Structures are given as structure tokens and as C-alpha cells.
Amino acid sequence: MRxxxxxxxxLSSFILFTxxxxxxxxxxxxxxxxxxxxxxxxxxxxxxSLLFKANIKALxxxxxxxxxxxxxxSDSSIHIxxxxxxxxxxxxxxYKSDKFEVVTCxxxxxxxxxxxxxxxxxxxxxxDLSKIETNKISIKEVNDFKILKFIHLSDKYFYFYRSNFDxxxxxxxxxxxxxxxxxIVKNSEDLLDxxxxxxxRIRLSINLKLIKVQNNAN
Amino acid sequence: MKKILIVIFLFSLKFTxxxxxxxxxxxxxxKILENKIEANTSKINTIISDFVQEKKLDYLDATIxxxxxxxxxxxxxLRWEYFEPYKYLIVINAGKFYIKNESxxxxxxxNTNKVFKEVNDLLISMVQGNIMFDKKFHIDAFENKxxxxxxxxxIDSNMKKIIAKTKIYIDKNDFSVVKVVMEESETDYTIxxxxxxxxxxxxxxxxxxxx
Numbered sequence: 001m002r003x004x005x006x007x008x009x010x011l012s013s014f015i016l017f018t019x020x021x022x023x024x025x026x027x028x029x030x031x032x033x034x035x036x037x038x039x040x041x042x043x044x045x046x047x048x049s050l051l052f053k054a055n056i057k058a059l060x061x062x063x064x065x066x067x068x069x070x071x072x073x074s075d076s077s078i079h080i081x082x083x084x085x086x087x088x089x090x091x092x093x094x095y096k097s098d099k100f101e102v103v104t105c106x107x108x109x110x111x112x113x114x115x116x117x118x119x120x121x122x123x124x125x126x127x128d129l130s131k132i133e134t135n136k137i138s139i140k141e142v143n144d145f146k147i148l149k150f151i152h153l154s155d156k157y158f159y160f161y162r163s164n165f166d167x168x169x170x171x172x173x174x175x176x177x178x179x180x181x182x183x184i185v186k187n188s189e190d191l192l193d194x195x196x197x198x199x200x201r202i203r204l205s206i207n208l209k210l211i212k213v214q215n216n217a218n
Numbered sequence: 219m220k221k222i223l224i225v226i227f228l229f230s231l232k233f234t235x236x237x238x239x240x241x242x243x244x245x246x247x248x249k250i251l252e253n254k255i256e257a258n259t260s261k262i263n264t265i266i267s268d269f270v271q272e273k274k275l276d277y278l279d280a281t282i283x284x285x286x287x288x289x290x291x292x293x294x295x296l297r298w299e300y301f302e303p304y305k306y307l308i309v310i311n312a313g314k315f316y317i318k319n320e321s322x323x324x325x326x327x328x329n330t331n332k333v334f335k336e337v338n339d340l341l342i343s344m345v346q347g348n349i350m351f352d353k354k355f356h357i358d359a360f361e362n363k364x365x366x367x368x369x370x371x372x373i374d375s376n377m378k379k380i381i382a383k384t385k386i387y388i389d390k391n392d393f394s395v396v397k398v399v400m401e402e403s404e405t406d407y408t409i410x411x412x413x414x415x416x417x418x419x420x421x422x423x424x425x426x427x428x429x
Contacts, residue, residue, distance in 0.1 A: 053304050055319075064319050070280060087273045106380060
């Protein structure tokens, strides 16, 4: 029995070692050259703002409305605002210098646990990759797509993308058991269409369907 | 030169008219206004109106516009329907609050759900214009040549956290609500403008049945 345990341990270590080994560690400059992180944009920063139809299901509650995301080039900040159909501002989170702050938060959402989960979810799609420590980034090539892997603020991120950092899936691992899946769907014209965020262990999901984009030039 | 002078004259005339319309004087005796509103709303049995809702986020330099239509029938039937930016429907019918989002219909009992009771009362009194009889607000009233302006500040501290102030503009001719402004803060507010208002037209009960 003991020998099986040893074989199991050796095999597990081997699998772990080979899976890590296939990720090639890159320096940040090379990464910048390869995928141009400065232009990294799941939300396509060429647009000034995006308006989504939103559905947030959290712990048995179902909220619908609009999510408005606006990028401010002046201070590189991003606002994420959730508005009910009747116009009530349910929350406004500001992402700046790799940190979130609560601008407004009302009703059910105004709880520390909920705020942390929502900010963590939105971090996956708005965070600035240039803030990630160089030695924690690696890239793996799989068939016709690549996986960008890094650890940031104790969480493991996996960005699945095609050429030009066209991200179609984000997988985030927080601790041993918590995982977050983000799927990003584009339409036939290669424009952002929908973003769906789901959790493995929390009854919380966010579904966003793009309604309108506003170009920087407008 | 003559054309320029005409343009300047027309512009200043327009500005003068605007200034006159926008300058309000306070109504000291609210009871007189209450009686006028009560007398007129009692004559109105149905209202049909289009509306434009503008969510203003001045601090983000953004406006989000929604458009829709509502049907109201005395005393507690309302269909409040959004067509833009997407279809969304609220129906109040016989003590039930229905929300239809895409094909999904959610039903809430107004009498057992406090939040929906508040929303129900607010929507009904807002479209009717008799919100000034609601004791949940401190009310100041103003008037200019064409409009009454009611400024409502919630008395309840929990309500204050949601809406700091509501302004209701009422047409002096027909006592209908022309515009509602719900202020969450000075730089975050929602303007609902009612256009193409029609009164006392026959509305089928089917309008308030949701499928």
C-alpha cells in the first residue's frame, strides 16, 4: 500500500512539473512585444464607453438593469456602474492604479462580501496587465490558441486568447476551491457581444449583453 | 449686419422667455394647490403617454437614454413599458406587481412585499400627479407661468439613502405630470419626460394582463 502512495506522489509531482514546464516564462518586454499588453483590452479601449444589458444573480436574488463601463484616459481609471431599469444607481466601482474603490453602493450590494466578489469578478476583465509582476507571467501554446498565466494578488489567472490578444475565456483560481469562469463572445463582425461570469462555489453569476459602444472619437 | 442684429434679437428674446419660464416663485399655501390637483386628478380616469428617461451621470460625463410608454387606469392599474435600449415591462394589476424581462415573468404581491409596495405607490402617484398627498415626503411647491414644481425630500432616512430629492413638474393647463427628476446626488439623477400625453381614452383591461 505504501509503495502505491509513493508511486502516486511521484506521478502527481511529475504531472504538476510537466504542466508547469510547458508554460514558458517570459520577461515582460518580450511579453509586451508578443501581445502588446499596453493595448490589452478585453473591453476594447479604443472605445470610450460600453453599455451592457445586465443580469446579476446573487445568493438567490435576481437583479437586472444596465452596466455602463467607461474608461478615462486622463487618469487611466475605469468606472463600472450598475443601474436599474428605473434609473437607480445600484453601484459604481472605480478601478484605478490596480485598485478598486466604491463610489456608490446601494441596497443588497452594499455588503462587504458582495462588494469583494463583484470587484474581483470585474477585475478579471478590466485589470491592467502592465501591473503584473514580470516573474509571474507565462504563456502556453495550445493548438490554435494561447494561454496567458499569471498570479496576481494571490489569485491565479488564465487568459485564453487567439492572435492579437483576442481573449475568449478567463479562468481564475482563488484559493484551493474557488474558481471563476468568464466567457467572452464576439459577434460575426468580431465585435464584443457578451460576457458571462460564473462561480464554482458561490451562487453568483453576471451576464452582460452589449447594447452600445461609444467611440473615443465621438 | 441687419441679419446679425435679427439673430441677436431672436436669441435674446428666446433667452428672456426661457428665463421667465425657469424662474419659479414659492407657493406658500400648499392647501390651495392640493385642492386644485385633487379636483383635476379626480377628473382623469386614464392616461396614455410616451416617456423618455435620461439617466444623467454628470460626474462621468454620461447620459443613458431609455424610451417607453405607459398606460394608467384608475385606480391602481399601470403598464410601464420600455422599448429602448431593450424591452422591459412592469405591470401593476390588482395588487400584483409583474416584471417581464425577455420571456421571463416575475410576480410580486404588493401587499406582502414592502419594496414593491413603495415602488407601486410611487409610480401610481407619480403618473397621476397626486404625489403631494404622500406623507412620506417633505414638500415645497413653486410655480411659474406654465408649470407647478413640487420638490419632495423623503422624510424616512432609509429612503433618503436611495433618493435625495425628487422634482415633479406639473402642467398648469391639465395638471398632468410633464417631467420627473429623481436626484440621487447633485451629479447623479434621472429625468423622466412625458410626451404625447392623452387623457380619458378608453384602455382595454387586456393591456394590464401580462403573458
